Amino acid sequence: METGVSTLAKQTFGILVVDDERTLRFTLKEGLSEEGYRVETAADCAEALEKVGRDEFHLALLDQKLPDGNGIDLLKKIRSMRRGIQVVMMTAFGKFEQAVEATKAGCFEYVAKPFELDHMKLIIQNALSQSRLAEEVGRLRDVERRHAGSMLIVGGSSKLIRIIETIRKIAQTGTSTVMLQGETGVGKELLAREIHDQGPRRDGPFVEVNCSAFPENLLEMELFGFERGVFTDAKAMKKGLMELANSGTLFLDEIGEMSLSLQTKLLRALEMKRFRRVGGLADIHVETRIVTATNRDLRAMVEQGKFREDLFFRLDVIRVVVPPLRERPEDIPPLIDHFIAHWNQEFGRSVKGPTDEALQLLLAYRWPGNVRELRNVLERAILLESEEWILPEHLPVDLVSAGGSGPRVLETRLHAEGGVTTLAQAERIAIEMALAKASGNKTRAAEALGISRQTLRTKLKEYRIEAPAVHAS
Structure with missing residues (x-):
């Protein structure tokens, strides 16, 4: 029996079915939707490319022959737009040469029609498992890179040792929000990475954003993403960093530089654990640990009306003050x-x-x-x-x-x-x-x-x- 957790995980996977046979499109959509997947359909190449440009899909089922083109050309275009997408080709006219060409273009599986729905479900499970494995390998490489070279926390002062001990205790809590306070250059980013790497979400992504590096409107789109067509150059949908940090850690550096209006939207996203992309209508649910850093006195900014008091208390669950280097010369x-x-x-x-x-x-x-x-x-x-x-x-x-x-x-x-x-x-x-x-x-x-x-x-x-x-x- 499938659990609610596995069903929720499936709902994050989008599948696009492209076939000119209406009956097959309907059958696949019904059968895969019952499994918990999010399924869209298209009858030809043009409609398929329009949907790939607008929404995110993890897997595409493509017919070999379509009214306005062929599946292999469509496969190449889709893979150029979404490099991580898995593609399964379907055909009643398959030849060995076409199967080889499709495989070279990045096709995961080449399936002959007619096929059993259960057989297709198994192929889809294998394809999505390979996607998850590729993502996991990428995350592990990121962790390895973070521990290499000059990314290590170095020093032996009593102050630094106490901070590291505190950080490791905090990391084990898993979900508590952490605020790192200290001057520029003291190593707040390294400590944020340490919280992530030592915690139960270590296998998830570590995503960071410097809030002082973007104007207000761009920071909102960077955090929450945007839908296709929301502005002139928005040719495709883009995920925000909060969505990319799902099941991991989102590090908001220089949080004190965020505008009051964006603070309001961030507060709602943190409280509700959901948000909408800019120009979007659907809520996106996330489970993300939030770590913030600042070199400013946020409490004083609250008193000056420059920082929301409710957001301050939401972020200031566990505060770690990082002393400057001049106060720990033995390091x-x-x-x-x-x-x-x-x-x-x-x-x-x-x-x-x-x-x-x-x-x-x-x-x-x-x-x-x-x-x-x-x-x-x-x-x-x-x-x-x-x-x-x-x-x-x-x-x-x-x-x-x-x-x-x-x-x-x-x-x-x-x-x-x-x-x-x-x-x-x-x-x-x-x-x-x-x-x-x-x-x-x-x-x-x-x-x-x-x-x-x-x-x-x-x-x-x-x-x-x-x-x-x-x-x-």
Whole structure:
């Protein structure tokens, strides 16, 4: 006896029957609909292509001879439009050469008429099982890629260990909504992937979208999809990311950038577990775990009227605050080792690591861009330099200026200029360093340089130096 779960699973599979015999179309539609499949029919090639362009089908049953064409040509067109679709050919005039041609074009099975309905049902089950297997292989490859290279969570600080332990406990809950809060570049996406990979939905898809990367109308279509013809260039129906994440995880990055009107639609979709594509009339049901990330204070945004309070509470079921890299400096050395090994392999280099002086600069820097900035700094150093060790002069000027002692940094920057350094170059570098150390405060910078504030202002104009903005303490 078939369960409700298996019937629901079948309803997600669409089958298109293309045959000019009305009786056969009716028989197949009735018989397959009773099995729980969603079935559409077409009498010729034109109608079939119109329906394939409008709706999604997982399998097509095609007659070999049609009033306006032949099944093999139709097979090729359908496969070009929907690469993952399975196709079964039906014919009363089959020849061996035609069967070979159909197989080369991507035909799953070649069936001679007349046939028993039960035999066709078995073929359909096998074809759809192969589709599911292909999807599963793709998902497993995605998981393998996510665990490779620089996608690992690296570090040994007590703060990071506590976060990883929390993440793994959260993952086991399976369905609870999670909010990851932290500065840009701290690794929120990696933690979201870890929640997915450690949870019961690990075999499902992990789908991510950056809410700040799309204008409001495009983000809505990206999330919910759209129907064919809803706008000028909508030549075919497109699934949204929420639909693609069914049975898996949907990661909404930078959720604080979503408009209020779209927040309302997202809230309804989360509460009802269903939504409609843009321009659609039918509800689409999904079972998806939601993980969000933000670098903003959403509670403050709620008070300012910039974020819906009901959506905030719907998303803020389990919150994980990810500390910035400057608050866990003991994670920097293992991250350096990890990224150097990664970029050595990527670029075919054999860099051993930073010298003691360079390491001190890396440890002293505050890393406003967090792990992502560290990764980029090391990528640049290994890509552009050919030394065995990463030296201070291989590091960005602002990092060296902010992280080291005055004489050592000045020596490094002068060396980085190359050749003989003029007095004007040395003076400019000294002024830039003093301003960086004083966080843009001209009075303190002038005092450190031993000159008056007016003299400093004159030098700034002379060297066309723009003082950085003063940061409040």
